Amino acid sequence: MTRLLSSDDQPIWHDAPDPAYPMLSDAIAVDVCVIGLGGSGFACIHELLDLGVSVAGIDAGAVGGGAAGRNGGFLLAGLAAFYHDAVAAIGRERAAAIYRLTIAEIGQMATAMPEVVRRVGSLRIAASPEEAIDCNAQLQAMRADDLPVEPYCGPEGEGLLLPTDGAFQPLHRCRLLAERAQQGGALLFTHTPALAIEGTTVQCPHGRILARHVIIAVDGGLERLAPELCGMVRSARLQMLATGPDPACSIPRPVYTRWGYDYWQQLPDGRIALGGCRDRFAAEEWDAPPKPSVPVQLALERLLRERIGSQAPVERRWAAQVAYRRDSILPIARQIRPHVWAIGAYNGTGNVIGAVCGRAVAHAAVRGDCSLLRLFDPSNA
Template sequence: MANTPYPQSYYAASANEVPPRPVLQGEVETDVCVIGAGYTGLSSALFLLENGFRVTVLEAAKVGFGASGRNGGQIVNSYSRDIDVIERSVGPQQAQLLGQMAFEGGRIIRERVAKYQIQCDLKDGGVFAALNSKHMGHLESQKRLWERYGHTQLELLDEHRIREVVACDNYVGGLLDMSGGHIHPLNLALGEAAAVESLGGTIYEQSAAVRIERGANPVVHTAEGRVRAKFIIVAGNAYLGNLVPELAAKSMPCGTQVITTAPLGDEVAKTLLPQDYCVEDCNYLLDYYRLTSDKRLIFGGGVVYGARDPANIEAIIRPKMLKAFPQLKNVKIDYAWTGNFLLTLSRLPQVGRLGDNIYYSQGCSGHGVTYTHLAGKVLAEALRGQAERFDAFADLPHYPFPGGQMLRTPFAALGAWYYGLRDKFGM
């Protein structure tokens, strides 16, 4: 039997202790079988359990093994494509619903942390940093847009003010969102898993779903067992493989890289990010960074289309870190890892139903920490017969990548090269 451990990341090395979870053996019956113990699956399971459903979660590796336990740990509101893009492509009623939900995921995270006393180093405050006047104009428009949907915890930062929150000379200004913030992402997932179990849910690890037997009472098969259910929620995202071929056709796994420094000490850390906010810049191929609770700098960026693992992650990301903080040139990098997220052509999430009883959400497109928590609530509502918000996502138009699965990676990489040039020249 395969035993897939966590990647050698800072998060895995600093994770809270949890009890071992069983491998599925034999047959079990449940109301809902959730495939994937990342944020989408765990959020769905929690909302369903809180509403009286019996829930069984199948995880191919370990809780939070995928993007949920490897990401930058930043709580960022809205979607990978913002509400103005949605307004231009769908009707006003659908846009209004999606706009109202754009800031809900962060609230759900905070509610979960408080209700279940999850220890995940939650901190408030996130900064969008502008590298040029075009970026600053975009942030001014973003502030007006978000305020139109009732999101008011925002402050525009001029060139002087941003120096007070980020010790980087590259920025001309920024936007501070105090409802943003950051967390230890793997510990958040582990805490949510413990909450699932406290409500009577069962999580099986090292229990990959290998086949779904569709029908009125679907069955999910693993190597050593099977789950009979009334409903299935597919929440594998970039790690789903070809389990559901219809979902693979309109999405593409992509990799992003993250490094973590050795501990910097309180004094140095405070000079970099005095208020301990997290930061992401406004480039298409953006960089993002924040401090950990033990005063390391986590710095991420870059995209590898097709989810290949680069041979030397530090060589890719360290120059980006030093461009922002040249004073760290002699600091040792203790951890470097990659993780996959699922990209859609529209960069909006794909939500829907296959037949009458298989539900899915996927394709956060690099913007998943908040959205996945919202998705769990929306999926649970749909299973309870309240489908208005589910339908608002399900009705979003989605298209296959040009060239099909064989050519989607080079076409996407070509697009990224073009936008990378625009980033470089401030276009």
């Protein structure tokens, strides 16, 4: 275990070298600067290009180098909160509107990149009698609002089938989005951290970007780039491992279990990607660097052997930082200063809702159209 943790911690999705993008080394001027080249950042960039404005995107690391390219590869509709909990927290009308928007977003992703997305559905599997009762409450709430859901009983256990969900290769998608954004006219710079945002000028180590609007589109570490959100947002480490191909296992769709704390999927080539167990070591995982730790990795390996039943060798272990919002189940999607916007804090499931937020904030910044952003405003009862 110690040897493995000291080796390369690239995710299972890292199957090719990082594409080459320049570092910013001069002063440039654009209409909008987007900070963060992950899924939500690229959704924002593409929407801005469609709106006809000039865009520069920067990232402190590589394209998809943060949680966007290091997550479990799940495409889940709705918010991180289970649907009935979302209804209780923000109301039926708003919870249903967000859920339908995310179903549509998954559909758009699958249509745009069929080579990356598998629309196979997902499972929520109960790990206890109490969770089985909760699954039924979710089933009834979703049926009441005519949302796609089915009761499930199969090899994985009993729970729910969410047929509109899916799985994807998240890092490959980020790289394709980057390539298409550059072809569309966006200026992209990697290994270019934002050191400070002064008005709407973004200061970087070797240059600066003068913009009319700045959009911070990061998840983990959002509170560091946007100090206004300290106390409201806090980052945590999520950890995963992946096996070699296991022909003895058949897991046709992503699985969430134990209230969403544990999750896994099997890739088409037979490898298993497994994450979770953070809650068992919660104090150590808050504000932790994105590197695997021995206690969580041992717990994940026990889950792999005892719950999933796979004896395939573990080939990769990795981690990422994601942000959680303390005061609401809704993500951050708001203006934090004049002409400076922030999206993030997706509470662990940002692949789909982050793209919706990215599109919404692009329209709010450029057109003043905040209709979608109002869905994510906790004060908008």
